[in-house]
Amino acid sequence: MGSLGAILKNPDDFYPLLKLKMAARHAEKQIPPEPHWAFCYTMLHKVSRSFAMVIQQLGSELRNAICIFYLVLRALDTVEDDTGIPTDVKVPILKAFHRHIYDCEWHFSCGTKDYKVLMDQFHHVSTAFLELEQSYQEAIEEITKRMGAGMAKFICKEVETTDDYDEYCHYVAGLVGLGLSKLFHASGSEDLASDHLSNSMGLFLQKTNIIRDYLEDINEIPKSRMFWPREIWSKYVNKLEDLKYEENSEKAVQCLNDMVTNALMHAEDCLKYMSALRDPAIFRFCAIPQIMAIGTLALCYNNIEVFRGVVKMRRGLTAKVIDRTKTMADVYGGFFDFSCMLKSKVDKNDPNATKTLSRLEAIQKTCRDSGVLNKRKSYIIRSEPRFNPALIAMLIIILSIIFAYLSTKRPNN
Known part of the structure; x- marks a missing residue:
């Protein structure tokens, strides 16, 4: 905790x-007994605990399809991310990956830690994939093929312009949005969403990750991974890595704010996509990451710590988002509150302040126009604690003792 x-x-x-x-x-x-499915769900918990929890609420057929979709794309991403693989080896693997998922003998050793285990034992994922309904298989194959080709393209191409940036994010995340929409539709639970809105769902998440992960990516060994577009960062520094140096702090924050402002352009599309969802489990599956994304952007904006370490939402606030996101009113509320938080950090002297404020006001207008903001209770913006900290500390100690006692009494399976 x-x-x-x-x-x-x-x-x-x-x-x-x-x-x-x-x-x-x-x-x-909730790990299935079959060895290949047990591997897939165990691996899912290891590479993304939060995703593994959110996926549990889905029906079993759709849950299995999305689990495999995630692991296939995670494996593809592991190949792309491994900077130690020579380009002449990496590119053909990326382009052919959609065929490898049909081959229960195929594996390729790369990546580190849990990702290496995933790649070394990828045959389990292929075996599970072949048990999915054909409509799910076709959707996963199509997206894997398009994503692999796009990744291969950007192995040999720098992200120069904002159009390049959007194209790269489309290949690595927008296509995930398209794929999920196809899987939701194949399950019979949702109408098929437009490609534009599905793409925006992916781009909003991916751009948030790229902003947050600047320092990790730029310090990657043996070779830096650079996804911030030159069109943006070249307005502030001569080289992208210069942003991490203390003497460039003012310019770094201005560049960061420019990147956050760029990401905000997708927020209204995301709200439109989520407002059309009908299945409650699918809605929560989609909504929780999106609220987390705008929350992360609010924390990153105007924050020099992005260039010094890791900036992320505290675990308690993450737990609240997961616990309390149930309806579209909760989503409008989360977007409204986090946009208010971000708006309060805008310095009018920032080069992009006018554009940033305009995008935030558009998001807030969409939330207000929904007419449901008064139907939820804000847990994001709060002035002071409602409880006595000493009592809370005592409660934590008591509950910890009870929890430890119950754990010792639990029978071994």
Whole structure:
């Protein structure tokens, strides 16, 4: 769970954190007995615990399809990310990956830690893939083929312009949005969403990740990974890596704010996409990451720490988003509150302040025009703790003792 200090500062984080911890334990127990499916779900928990929890609420058929879709694309991404693979080896693998998923003998050793295990034992993923309904297989194959070709293109091409940036993000994330829309439709639960809106869902998440992960990507060994478009960063520094140096802090923050402003252009499309969803489980599956994205952008904006370390939402706030996102009113509320937080950080002297404020006001107008903002209770913007920290500390100690006692009494399976 979150640190004791964070819980004391935000005592109403405790219950959502406890629920999240219990949900994670429950999800870890829902591992299918078949060896290939057991591998897939175990690996899913290892490479993305949050995704593994959110996916559990889906119906079994759609859950299996999305689990395999995620692992196939994660494996493809592992090949792309491994800077130690020579280009003449990497490009053919990326282009042929959609055929490898049909081959239960294929594997390729690359990546590190859990990702290496995924690649070394990829035959389990292929075996599970071949058990999916044909409509799911076709959707996964199509997206894998298009994504592999796009990744191969950008192995040999720099992200120069904002159009390049959008194209790269389309290949690595927009296509995920298109693929999920196809899987939702194949399940019979949703109408087929437009490619434009599906693409925006992916781009909003991907651009948030690229912004947040600047330092990790630029420090990648043996070769830096550079996804920020030259068209943006060249307005502030001579080389992208210059942004991490303290003497360039002012320019770095201005560049960061430019990147966040670029990402905000997709927010209204995301709201439109989510407002059309009918299935409650699919809605939560889509909505939670999007609220997390705008929350992360609000934290990153005007924040020099992006160039010094890791900036992310505290675990308690993440737990609240997961726990309390149930309706479109919650989504409008989350987007409205985080956009207010971001708006409060805008310096009118920032070169992009006018554009940033314009995009935030458009998001807020969409949320207000929904007419449902008054139907939810804000948990994002709060002035002061509602509980006595000493009492909360005592409660944590008591519950920890109870939890430890129950754990020792649980029979071994």
